[in-house]
Amino acid sequence: MKKNSIVIIGLCFFVLQSCQKNIDIVEPSIFVGSPDTAWVTTIPNNSQLASLKTNLAISFTADSFVYNNIATTNTAANVTLAIPANALVKGNGLAANGTVNGQTQLLQKKGDFIRMNVQTISNNILLTYAGALYKNLKQNDSALQIAQGKKIEIKFPNSNIAFQQNLQVYHASVSNDGYFNWLANTDSATNTVTTVNNGYQFNTNKLPWLQVAKPMEVNTSTQTVIKIKLPPNYTNSNTAAFIVFNDVNCVVNCKADVDAKKFISPALPANKSITIVVLSKQVTDYYLGYTQTITTNTNSMQEVIVTPTLKPLSNINSYLSTL
Numbered sequence: 001m002k003k004n005s006i007v008i009i010g011l012c013f014f015v016l017q018s019c020q021k022n023i024d025i026v027e028p029s030i031f032v033g034s035p036d037t038a039w040v041t042t043i044p045n046n047s048q049l050a051s052l053k054t055n056l057a058i059s060f061t062a063d064s065f066v067y068n069n070i071a072t073t074n075t076a077a078n079v080t081l082a083i084p085a086n087a088l089v090k091g092n093g094l095a096a097n098g099t100v101n102g103q104t105q106l107l108q109k110k111g112d113f114i115r116m117n118v119q120t121i122s123n124n125i126l127l128t129y130a131g132a133l134y135k136n137l138k139q140n141d142s143a144l145q146i147a148q149g150k151k152i153e154i155k156f157p158n159s160n161i162a163f164q165q166n167l168q169v170y171h172a173s174v175s176n177d178g179y180f181n182w183l184a185n186t187d188s189a190t191n192t193v194t195t196v197n198n199g200y201q202f203n204t205n206k207l208p209w210l211q212v213a214k215p216m217e218v219n220t221s222t223q224t225v226i227k228i229k230l231p232p233n234y235t236n237s238n239t240a241a242f243i244v245f246n247d248v249n250c251v252v253n254c255k256a257d258v259d260a261k262k263f264i265s266p267a268l269p270a271n272k273s274i275t276i277v278v279l280s281k282q283v284t285d286y287y288l289g290y291t292q293t294i295t296t297n298t299n300s301m302q303e304v305i306v307t308p309t310l311k312p313l314s315n316i317n318s319y320l321s322t323l
Contacts, residue, residue, distance in 0.1 A: 037232045039258045048238035052281035056115045060103035076104035082153035089147045105134040111320030113251040122182040127213040136208040157199040167193040172209035218269035226265035227303045239280040246273040270297035
């Protein structure tokens with residue numbers, strides 16, 4: 001009897017130990033800290049949003065050429081510059097001469113506009129684009145400018161985009177918080193765009209950001225504003241939101257409504273097919289959310305819920321390249 005009792009006690013001890021092991025296995029992890037849910041009026045330079053933009057950005061392509069008071073050169077992205085005599089000057093007003101270094105980037109895919117945080121809007125007027133170009137010129141690390149009364153000719157190829165007519169030249173004004181506003185060049189001599197050799201040609205008296213575009217043809221009598229609702233941990237300090245038009249070349253940023261804790265679009269034309277794209281970086285992870293919808297014709301706010309999911313940065317870039 002005593003032996004049986006010992007065996008029973010031993011079995012009970014074994015069972016208790018096994019249960020304890022199971023309890024240890026299913027015990028939930030203890031998380032340190034909590035998701036950031038604060039929306040801020042001023043986004044710090046070291047924010048997750050700043051890191052997101054940096055890691056999404058496409059690198060500029062470096063190039064160089066010799067400018068002996070006149071030059072025609074084919075730079076990166078097959079962008080051709082024709083620079084007449086005395087057209088480039090240094091910061092001190094003296095004429096440039098010799099080797100000129102530059103950086104070039106041609107944006108034509110909608111996803112590339114998103115990666116560079118570039119929207120196509122001019123004083124709240126939506127623009128449809130043929131392309132946006134970044135072109136800076138330097139000599140001995142000093143930025144060169146186009147001399148007053150001068151202009152340079154630029155050509156860039158048309159990459160799988162239907163040719164557009166009645167285009168204008170715009171230059172960029174970039175706000176402190178990184179939003180692009182494109183301003184039409186008021187000089188008639190530098191605001192004419194022509195099609196040539198499967199590309200576009202125009203003159204400019206300004207650098208570095210240029211866009212060839214035109215106002216979107218829309219009925220402005222009926223418009224809507226998209227209001228994007230996200231989970232609480234997606235804030236204006238770690239998230240960016242964009243709207244892409246599916247049938248025309250147009251991309252716009254959505255700005256943060258700090259009080260409502262939502263992203264808000266500018267006024268959009270009704271009955272348009274759009275894709276809402278949300279990108280976020282939280283600690284070391286990246287998130288992507290997107291949804292397609294049709295803008296309503298109610299002259300009111302249209303709320304759309306987007307729930308991003310965890311994605312590698314490479315997958316996000318691959319998705320953006322399909323837009």
